[in-house]
Amino acid sequence: MIRIEKKWEEVLLSKPETGMGYQIVEYKIGRIKQKGIVLNAEILINENEVESLKQFSLGLKETKFLETAESSRNIEEIEVLSRKEIISIDEIFLGFMKGMNIPAKDAKVSYTTKNEVFKRFSAFKNDKRITPEGGLLPGTYTTTEEDAKNVKTGKEAVDRYALPNDDPAIYVFTVKPPEDTEVKRGVVQPLDDKKGGGVEVLFINGSPSNTVEGPVEIPAE
Amino acid sequence: MKLRLSKVWVKKLLNLPETGMGYQKVDVLLKDGRKIEGVFVYNAEFLELPEAYQGVTINDIVDITLSKINDFGNN
Numbered sequence: 001m002i003r004i005e006k007k008w009e010e011v012l013l014s015k016p017e018t019g020m021g022y023q024i025v026e027y028k029i030g031r032i033k034q035k036g037i038v039l040n041a042e043i044l045i046n047e048n049e050v051e052s053l054k055q056f057s058l059g060l061k062e063t064k065f066l067e068t069a070e071s072s073r074n075i076e077e078i079e080v081l082s083r084k085e086i087i088s089i090d091e092i093f094l095g096f097m098k099g100m101n102i103p104a105k106d107a108k109v110s111y112t113t114k115n116e117v118f119k120r121f122s123a124f125k126n127d128k129r130i131t132p133e134g135g136l137l138p139g140t141y142t143t144t145e146e147d148a149k150n151v152k153t154g155k156e157a158v159d160r161y162a163l164p165n166d167d168p169a170i171y172v173f174t175v176k177p178p179e180d181t182e183v184k185r186g187v188v189q190p191l192d193d194k195k196g197g198g199v200e201v202l203f204i205n206g207s208p209s210n211t212v213e214g215p216v217e218i219p220a221e
Numbered sequence: 222m223k224l225r226l227s228k229v230w231v232k233k234l235l236n237l238p239e240t241g242m243g244y245q246k247v248d249v250l251l252k253d254g255r256k257i258e259g260v261f262v263y264n265a266e267f268l269e270l271p272e273a274y275q276g277v278t279i280n281d282i283v284d285i286t287l288s289k290i291n292d293f294g295n296n
Binding site: 120121122123124126127128129137138139140141142143161162163164165167169188200202 | 231235237238239241242243244261263264265266267269
């Protein structure tokens with residue numbers, strides 16, 4: 001974590017934000033170009049450090065960041081990346097969101113990337129949020145393909161995604177939305193004795209026809 | 222206790238966003254004026270009611286709206 005010099009603060013403040021309160025940037029120290037997230041135009045967190053933000057998940061305070069951040073005069077270049085340039089924006093953003101432990105409904109809007117895949121676990125084979133044309137209705141939740149790899153059974157899905165319905169979510173739908181579909185990404189909050197902690201992705205306006213496949217059935221437990 | 226909702230309610234719920242994957246948290250208004258707050262509907266179709274409302278049928282329901290109680294059980 002780096003506290004950015006004033007001169008770079010001014011550069012960053014002249015550029016648009018990637019989302020509310022942060023910019024995703026590429027910066028150069030020595031000959032090495034790296035990516036990271038800048039908070040409030042003053043604290044730079046390398047993309048490999050985002051996991052460490054979890055320590056602040058119970059009360060994200062800017063002062064905590066400032067105490068921890070080290071000043072650096074070694075940054076030679078810094079530029080805010082446009083969304084099109086950020087191949088791994090979702091991974092970075094998701095890591096950041098995990099650190100902040102924010103549910104999807106409270107997250108800022110982001111966009112799907114090319115060929116990104118999502119999964120939806122359901123206790124219902126005839127899941128009504130899947131349209132007859134193979135799309136998703138607006139306001140439908142999914143998870144990322146990567147997060148879904150943590151789930152092998154319907155019971156595990158109930159626990160990881162804190163589903164109030166105890167019936168095992170054994171039907172798994174695959175969603176392949178077009179690039180730039182509007183979503184909100186966050187972390188599932190615990191519910192009663194269910195741990196949560198999985199990634200949740202809310203499709204704000206749904207997903208068009210012919211973008212949902214399945215379901216595939218997994219074991220109940 | 223789970224109640225299977227009629228098509229009218231299913232249609233209404235499908236036009237509302239989910240609260241989480243596969244469910245919505247709703248408030249249910251009954252004919253007698255009682256309001257059941259913060260209960261779950263699964264797949265826009267199955268309403269889970271507390272035991273205290275065991276005698277309630279779908280004919281008793283006047284309205285279903287998304288709950289204002291937050292998603293995680295804390296008012």
